[in-house]
Amino acid sequence: MRHVLKRAGLGIAAAVACAGLMAGLAGCTSDGGLDIGMGGKGRSPEDTIRVTPEDGAEGVEPDSRVEVRVPSGRLERVRVVKVEDAQPVEVPGTVSEDGLRWRPARGARLALAAKYSVDAVALDGHGRRSARHTTFTTAVPEHRFIGYFKPENRSTVGTGMIVSFSFNRPIENRAAVERAIRVTSRPPVEVAGHWFGKERLDFRPRAYWKPGTEVTVDLRLRDVEGAPGVYGIQHKKVGFTVGRSQVSLVDAEEHTMEVRRDGRLVTTVPITAGAPKTTTYNGKMVVTELFDVTRMNGATVGFKDKDGKGEYDIKDVPHAMRLTDSGTFLHGNYWAPASAFGTANVSHGCVGLRDVKGGSADSPAGWFFDRTLIGDVVEVVKSADRKVSPDNGLGGWNMDWARWKAGSALR
Incomplete structure (x- = not known):
C-alpha cells in the first residue's frame, strides 16, 4: 500500500x-x-x-x-x-x-x-x-514488421550514402511508416524519402552530403500499423558521420578511372570494364560492401554454361567493392593479362583493377580499396549498356530531385 x-x-x-x-x-x-x-x-x-x-x-x-x-x-x-x-x-x-x-x-x-x-x-x-x-x-499483435537499414550505426561513410530500409513484410500503409522515420542532419538539409515497391524505402538529400555532416535516423516504428494487423517493433535512434568526398569516374571507352578527393583529381587508374557482350552499367553507383577477398561465381548472376555451371568461378577475388545488388563490383583482377588494363574491356560487367593473387596493398586495386568508404560514388560513363536502375543497389542518384520526391508517400 x-x-x-x-x-x-x-x-x-x-x-x-x-x-x-x-x-x-x-x-x-x-x-x-x-x-x-x-x-x-x-x-x-x-x-x-x-x-x-x-x-x-x-x-x-x-x-x-x-x-x-x-x-x-x-x-x-x-x-x-x-x-x-x-x-x-x-x-x-x-x-x-x-x-x-x-x-x-x-x-x-x-x-x-x-x-x-x-x-x-x-x-x-x-x-x-x-x-x-x-x-x-x-494487446500483443500476432504479426510484426521490422526495417533493416543501411548504413550501420556510428559509421563513417562517403558523401553518396543513401539511407535505405528494406522491410521484412510488404508495407500497405506507406505514409504512416515513412512518417515514423525521421532523417535529419547537421548542417541541416532537406531529406526526402522514395519508395521502391512495398518493401523498400530510401532517403537522400538533393545532392551528395557535405563532408563532416552528422546524420541522425530516428525510428519510431513501434506499434505503427504497416499493413492490416502488422505492426512495427523498432523504437531507436541511430546515426552516422559523412567523411571526406571521394567520387570516381570510370570511362569505359578510355579504360580509365579518375579518382577525385574533395573535388581534386588524385590519380587516374587503368581499368578493364565489361566486354562487348557483357557490358557494364552506366550511371552513378554507390559502394555498399567491402571485401578483402570474396568468391565470384557466374551462375549466381545468370552467367552459366550449357551444363548450368558458372562461366567463371573465382574463389579468391581480392579487394572487392560492391556497386549493385545484381552483382556489379569494382574489384582486383589477377587473372587477366596486365596488358588489358587501360586498353581493353574483358570482364563480365564488373570494373577490374590490376592486382595480384592474394591481393596487394601496393597494387592499383589495393591502393583504391584502402582509400574507399561505404557510401563512396563510382560513376560509369560511355559504356554500351543502359543506365543502372535506381533500385539496383543505392542507385537513387540517377533520379533527378523532382522524380525522387514524387516517390514519397507524403507528397
Whole structure:
C-alpha cells in the first residue's frame, strides 16, 4: 500500500493516514484505492475515481478509450505511464475544465504489448483527497514488421550514402511508416524519402552530403500499423558521420578511372570494364560492401554454361567493392593479362583493377580499396549498356530531385 501511495503522489502524510494515525480516514481498499470521504462513507474507490480500461484489463487495443473521471469534486492529478520498460513513458493528457474528466492528448496512442499504470488523485468539495491505482495491459499483435537499414550505426561513410530500409513484410500503409522515420542532419538539409515497391524505402538529400555532416535516423516504428494487423517493433535512434568526398569516374571507352578527393583529381587508374557482350552499367553507383577477398561465381548472376555451371568461378577475388545488388563490383583482377588494363574491356560487367593473387596493398586495386568508404560514388560513363536502375543497389542518384520526391508517400 505504501508503494501505491507514493506513486499516487500522496506522500508521507497519506501513508501515516493509511496506518490509521489520522482521524477521518475511511479505510485502505484492497484494489489500491484510498477513499477519503469522496461521496460519503463506504463508497468504493471504483465509484469515487472511475478508470477506463478497468483495473487488470488485458488485451486492450491501442486505440481504445482511456479515461479517468469522478462523479463530483475534481481530479487533482492523473498519471498514466507505460511501465516495465527500459524507460517509463508517460501518456500525455489533460483534465477537463470542470475537473471531472482526464483524457489523453489528441494523437496520443497506447503502445502494443505493454503494461500501463494509472495513478489518480481527486478532491471532494471539502478538499478531502481520494487516490486510486490501477493497471492494464495492451494487446500483443500476432504479426510484426521490422526495417533493416543501411548504413550501420556510428559509421563513417562517403558523401553518396543513401539511407535505405528494406522491410521484412510488404508495407500497405506507406505514409504512416515513412512518417515514423525521421532523417535529419547537421548542417541541416532537406531529406526526402522514395519508395521502391512495398518493401523498400530510401532517403537522400538533393545532392551528395557535405563532408563532416552528422546524420541522425530516428525510428519510431513501434506499434505503427504497416499493413492490416502488422505492426512495427523498432523504437531507436541511430546515426552516422559523412567523411571526406571521394567520387570516381570510370570511362569505359578510355579504360580509365579518375579518382577525385574533395573535388581534386588524385590519380587516374587503368581499368578493364565489361566486354562487348557483357557490358557494364552506366550511371552513378554507390559502394555498399567491402571485401578483402570474396568468391565470384557466374551462375549466381545468370552467367552459366550449357551444363548450368558458372562461366567463371573465382574463389579468391581480392579487394572487392560492391556497386549493385545484381552483382556489379569494382574489384582486383589477377587473372587477366596486365596488358588489358587501360586498353581493353574483358570482364563480365564488373570494373577490374590490376592486382595480384592474394591481393596487394601496393597494387592499383589495393591502393583504391584502402582509400574507399561505404557510401563512396563510382560513376560509369560511355559504356554500351543502359543506365543502372535506381533500385539496383543505392542507385537513387540517377533520379533527378523532382522524380525522387514524387516517390514519397507524403507528397
